[in-house]
Amino acid sequence: MSTLTPPVIRERKRGGGPQNRDSLWAALPWVGPVLLLIFGVVLFPAAYMIYSSTRRISQAGTNVEGVGFENFATVFADPNLPRVLLNTFVWVIVVVSVTVVLSLLLANFLNKPFPGRTLVRMAVIVPWAASVVMTTTVFYYGLDRDYGIMNSFLVDIGLLDSTYGFTKNVATALGAAIVVGIFVSIPFTTYTLLAGLQAVPSDALEAAKMDGAGPVRTYFSVVLPQLRGALAVAVLINVINVFNNLPILRIMTGSIPGYSADTLMTYIFKVLQFDRRLDIASALSVVNFAVVILIVAVYVKVVKPMKET
Amino acid sequence: MKSRLRKGLVAAVAAGTLMVTSCGFGGGGSEAEGEGGDTTIDMLVPSYSDNTKALWEGVVEEFEAANDGVTVNLQIESWENLESVLQTKIQSGEAPDIYNGGAFSAFAAEGLLYPAEDIASEDIIGDFQESFVENESFEGTQYGLPLLASARALFYNKDLMEEAGVAEPPKTWDELYDAAKKITDTGTPGYGMPLGSEEAQGESLIWFAGNGGGFGDESEITVNTPENVEAAEFMKKMITDGVTQPDPGATQRTPMINVFAQGKIGMVYALPQTVGQIDKENPDLNYGVANVPTNTGEPATLGVADRLMAFKNDDDKQEAITQFMDFFFETGTYVPWVEAEGFLPTTKSGAEEMASNEVLKPFLEMLPDAQFYPTSNPAWNATDGAFKSLMGQLEDQDAKTVLNQIQAKADAAG
Secondary structure: OOOOOOOOOOOOOOOOOHHHHHHHHHHHHHHHHHHHHHHHHHHHHHHHHHHHOOEEEOOOOOEEEEOOOHHHHHHHHOOOHHHHHHHHHHHHHHHHHHHHHHHHHHHHHHHOOOOOHHHHHHHHHHHHHOOHHHHHHHHHHHOOOOOOHHHHHHHHOOOOOOOOOHHHOHHHHHHHHHHHHHHHHHHHHHHHHHHHHHOOOHHHHHHHHHOOOOHHHHHHHHHHHHOHHHHHHHHHHHHHHHHOOOHHHHHHHOOOOOOOOOOHHHHHHHHHHOOOOHHHHHHHHHHHHHHHHHHHHHHHHHHOOOOOO | OHHHHHHHHHHHHHHHHHHHHHHHHHOOHHHHHOOOOOEEEEEEEEOOOOOHHHHHHHHHHHHHHHOOOEEEEEEEEOHHHHHHHHHHHHHOOOOOOEEEEOOOHHHHHOOOEOOHHHHOOHHHHHHEOHHHHHHOEEOOEEOOEEEEEEEOEEEEEHHHHHHHOOOOOOOEHHHHHHHHHHHHHOOOOOEOOOOOOOOHHHHHHHHHHOOOOOOEOOOOEOOOOHHHHHHHHHHHHHHHOOOEOOOHHHOOHHHHHHHHHOOOOOEEEEOHHHHHHHHHHOOOOOEEEEOOOEOOOOOOEEEEEEEEEEEOOOOOOHHHHHHHHHHHOOHHHHHHHHHHHOOEOOEHHHHHHHOOOOOOHHHHHHHHHEEOOOOOOOOHHHHHHHHHHHHHHHHOOOHHHHHHHHHHHHHHHO
């Protein structure tokens, strides 16, 4: 289990004299509860996870002894790891990129005035409002070979000769999971981008028009650069969210034997549930945590989302 | 003055932080004390059927009415989650006082359990069938109280068999293969083989036992023996030749038995409760129950016994646990419970009481030839998990390779 630490905006202050320390104490009653919460639900569990990853924990769950980095050695020597990592990256990259592209189209569409726009805007939120487990379960049963409505539909329109076990084969199960992942990620992304679009000042658009820029030129040279901040937030949050997604994958790919359809998250879960290795699962979670941090760091470094345009 | 106030604040925050910490790790301790010397027993049980919750609640209600000052805190989990919930509870020091589960030896080996004689009166312990008691012991001490037993039998759809031209239910593997092939040729899957994560170990042991194999004993887990490999190769042959349902490696038992109950699979191995389930959901299904077909025709099947065990917690709840066990295993409470769940009883008095039950008779007859899981082997938990996550690979991997992988996981845990 890894948790997302809310971004801390650090204000740089000159000097750290006694006056500064005084104001820190004075602020404590206000920030105290938040600090407590962060400590209780973020830092402490994370630290405990790291601690567990360096212990040997018996099958029954008792903490036996410290083993240093032995669990990590086991994790990195695991022959399943390369496939699991590959699946994880395919899953994250496909879901996030398709989500962002579709959301961008949708946000542009919803930004134009048309009759019934409010209704359409509300409809877009629905997948967000529904429970992810519920949405995924609907897809899972819809794709079931014996009584799935989507399966019989595909047979009825002649795309399939007979019903197919979509959730029972690696490629199709991952594909179906990706579709559900995109479906549930679109509302948040669309709304973030829509907010960004609405913040584009109309005088900039007017100026572009005056200067004789066509719609395409206006979009790519004026609108898109202004969306940079919104896009950056949407991508970053989606990457973390999708990376750490368990319910969709666990439902869609859960019945596939072996580890060929697993991502890091579902693999950790299997190590915990079937192998009963709390220690190895903790070590894997630490790796998971490190990979997320690495992705975020690389992203911030390369894309510079905070840079002013 | 001002600074003293600040110090007070810091102390308060620090104390608050500590409280948050201790909540996650020592919770439950205070509630166990209760008011006026009351005892609360935490009970963690799996769900056997849709009735399980109501049945346990009924038992608990009667027990609480008869025993002042003892309350039972009931938690019901699905079989899929049960063991991970338990493990988390143990790790955080909140082991349930009474636990209904499968494997117990790993807990016994670490001294986490009360011996059976400490949690039930002599009369109750003496009433269990001898064959079960052996299965409940670890290094000579009985820890589990066998709660219920089950066995597997072959359920076959008479209409589909007739349509395919199969006269008799199969008695050997070859007959099973032929029957499955003939039924498959009529357009319905002939044999249902659930090798998904729900119960791959069950299906595997039925087949292994049918070839004189098994999973080993208290001291050694044997998965990749020649007998087992031969059995797995025959299973693989059934899969490759397409006489099973599609994707057996990803098929879970419960949904598959539902499909059988709808008349869409020729033959499956199923449980005593399946009889009741079909009665309720599709009473028109024309089916029969027969002995498990084996390689040579010698009788063999998988038997399962689940048990109640009691974890030692800091609070001394031993007396209350004993009260509960004595109350529950009394024939008047126990037999209706087992009967409603559709299982076989583990007590002598219970067996006498249920001998007249015609539906369960074939299963009661098969029980003497049943093979049990080696639950008293500390590596059994890991073996069980390895079967659940890996056995389904039989679909596209060589039988020996799959069994070797499972053996490796068992050896790593042993």
